[in-house]
Amino acid sequence: MTRYLRDIFFALAALTIFVAASPVQAQSNSGPLRIEITEGVIEPLPFAIPEFIAGSSRVEDAASDITRVIAADLAGTGLFREIPRSAHISPITSFDSPVQYSDWQAINAQALITGSVSMEGGQLVVRFRLFDVFSQEPLGSGLQFVGDPDSWRRMAHNVADQVYERITGEGGYFDSRVTFVAEEGPKNARLKRIAIMDYDGANVQFLTDSRSLVLAPRFSPDGQSILYTSYETGFPQIYLMDLGTVRARVLDSQDGFMSFAPRFSPNGRSVVYSLETGGNTDIYLMDIASGRRTRLTDSPSIETAPSFSPDGSQIVFESDRSGSQQLYIMSASGGEARRISRNAGRYGTPVWSPRGDLIAFTNQQGGRFHIGVMRTDGGEERLLTSSFLDEGPTWAPNGRVIMFTRETAGADGAPAIYSVDISGRNLQRVSTPGMASDPSWSPLLQ
Amino acid sequence: MKLFSKLIGVVALLALTACGGGGYFGDSPISGAPGGEAAGSADPNSVAYFNQTIGDRVLFVVDEHTLTSQARATLDDQADWLLRNMEFNILVEGHADEQGTREYNLALGARRAASVQTYLISRGITSGRIRTVSYGKERPIEICSAESCYSQNRRAVSVISAGPGA
Structure with a gap:
């Protein structure tokens, strides 16, 4: 039961916005990367989510699991479709390296989600960025979530909620029970x-x-x-x-x-x-x-x-x-x-x-x-x-x-x-x- | 199924000695029980006689709680038995078939149990001897999804329990 209690009372130790490499103008969903849920979405929006970069070998499994949960959250809505990793052209080797938009345009990924996972002072730190591939700019600021390592699922749901909210303009629902x-x-x-x-x-x-x-x-x-x-x-x-x-x-x-x-x-x-x-x-x-x-x-x-x-x-x-x-x-x-x-x-x-x-x-x-x-x-x-x-x-x-x-x-x-x-x-x-x-x-x- | 019948028989005996009323499985202990207590069913004052010869249950039409003439005849005999055996009380359990939403069926089962209660009171049973409960669609005895099963599940079962005089 302790794990359960921890989850229930889990509070994000910190939720920090860090400024993306270039200042972001298009936070308010003005770009083309947008799903209007009310219009009835027939064609899911294709997105790519390369495995989040693990800061150390200790968090490789966590990075893999978190990436998987985020992708499942988004694809599970029926509003998004994941482009399989086998189709990716340019690997993401560093969370901070510039995005090669043309490589993602070539596989028709409209949204790109990158992230990193690390352990800092006993806490799990998950960072992510969302990119509008065809506008060639970030959609919203990068964010980091810090929490108990046992709460990795919640942190993944938090990332997915952020992506969902930025693209649909609706509140998310993944971090729920x-x-x-x-x-x-x-x-x-x-x-x-x-x-x-x-x-x-x-x-x-x-x-x-x-x-x-x-x-x-x-x-x-x-x-x-x-x-x-x-x-x-x-x-x-x-x-x-x-x-x-x-x-x-x-x-x-x-x-x-x-x-x-x-x-x-x-x-x-x-x-x-x-x-x-x-x-x-x-x-x-x-x-x-x-x-x-x-x-x-x-x-x-x-x-x-x-x-x-x-x-x-x-x-x-x-x-x-x-x-x-x-x-x-x-x-x-x-x-x-x-x-x-x-x-x-x-x-x-x-x-x-x-x-x-x-x-x-x-x-x-x-x-x-x-x-x-x-x-x-x-x-x-x-x-x-x-x-x-x-x-x-x-x-x-x-x-x-x-x-x-x-x-x-x-x-x-x-x-x-x-x-x-x-x-x-x-x-x-x-x-x-x-x-x-x-x-x-x-x-x-x- | 045979083992199940035996179990029912055993549970029925236990339930008789305990002070009854509102067991988890509601009607299943004393009621039903084909072949349950063959020995006692000849004695018109036995619980087995009540359950099997008189019949511990009445059936209802779809979405109805009014008593059929057949149901009233069964309840007349139940009332006579209860008047002869003052040491027993009853718990009337109302049930519905699966064709309905959960909450509505709870309310419908309560109506059915109350119909039986009201009728038995009209036949001279004091209200203090009758309690009611509804299980809605939670406790079907027949499990197919056809009218042959539904008709058996739309029921009110009078479960005998030891009363204050016992």
Whole structure:
């Protein structure tokens, strides 16, 4: 667990901007090296990333691993394509030697990423530069990241986030984590554990054992704790776990009542969730510090899966008050709700984008499940996926990518975590050690 | 599968002596159990009789929580048994099939369990003897992805536990 704690509390010891060899004018993405994500990228941008220069033989493996993780981050978005090293013409032998732009133009690399890795005073130092090959100039300043050697993956993700941000103009999302439910065993005797991993599936840690059925962990806005539902007492109740101590406490434990589907408010101080009494499920808000509970809906129908808007003023949720599951938005203090889902089928598990512009949801129609997005007024609905069972979307910190659960059909049916971008492209299975479900994406780590 | 049945039998005995209610695997211990406690099922006051002869479960139509006439008949017999055997309580577990989102199915299972609870209370069982829980789609007993399995998974199971009078 120590390694995990170190990672969680990892803070970059230093983040220094050093001035590139020539003063940079084109920092503000004015050059041609630019991806407009909203326009729907069909042709990935080709980039070259020669292996980062190792300052000593001690860090050769680290240099190789860091380079590999950066390349995987970028290529994994579907927005970038790595030009294989076998095609490179001029080797990079020194981090500070001038770039031979023509050699990179010749292989049509539009972006060039160079870097170095060294150990200085017991700390790992990763430097990188990004070049716009066809403009023949650096894109942004060179940067260096300094940190604990065990945090090399995070440092690689930090480099990749910088490259992504400079080229797309969007926030990055690689230096982030995902909490999820790890599953094992046959379909009629599944064992579930809360787990956490890097966004790319690395560094998996289990946070609960499999004695109690657990469901749907959700990250806090500061990334330091999670909410989840556990049957530890025999009845589903919501729990709050501190990720530093890996200790959990029950939040709503009224005897005989089920509580589930918790999510944090954007300020992290309260929890919105479902409470079932006498067969009826409604939405409540709890102040974490005081435990004070406020009822937000009061209807004989099922109201569940609440999710706050990023400004904290509204809550989107699902209800079958119309006769089938649909999406509604109400004020964060409850009251009248307006329906936003209008198209065919049933809608559930709405999640507000961290950018505030879209709501992701599960749609069920014609015997199939879809992950989709719609504007907050219900307009411009797009179904992004289709399968036997897709459900439970969660947003990347930049609101451009969604992870969700996909479960296959039949007696051997098994859940896995997938990701897709909000244009519906780049559908990928996320690497997990076994069956996995209910992903929740953290904010960018601090 | 045979071993599994045996295990169920053993667990059922254990569950009877323990004070029941809300085991991890919910309905599987005492309920179901084809061939579980053949010896006791002839005794109309035995748990085996409740589970197998009366039937410990009722089934539901897709996305419904109203009781069918067949379900009501089963629950009438469950109520009679509970009135004869005051030393037992029950935990009613509501379940859903896999055709639905996780949270909705939890709420749907709760509705189903509450339907059973309400009906049993109307047949004279005091509310203090009945607890409910929902497992949503988390605990299917049949695992195919077809209506033949779904129809068995949309269920509310009355799990017998030792009551205060035991």
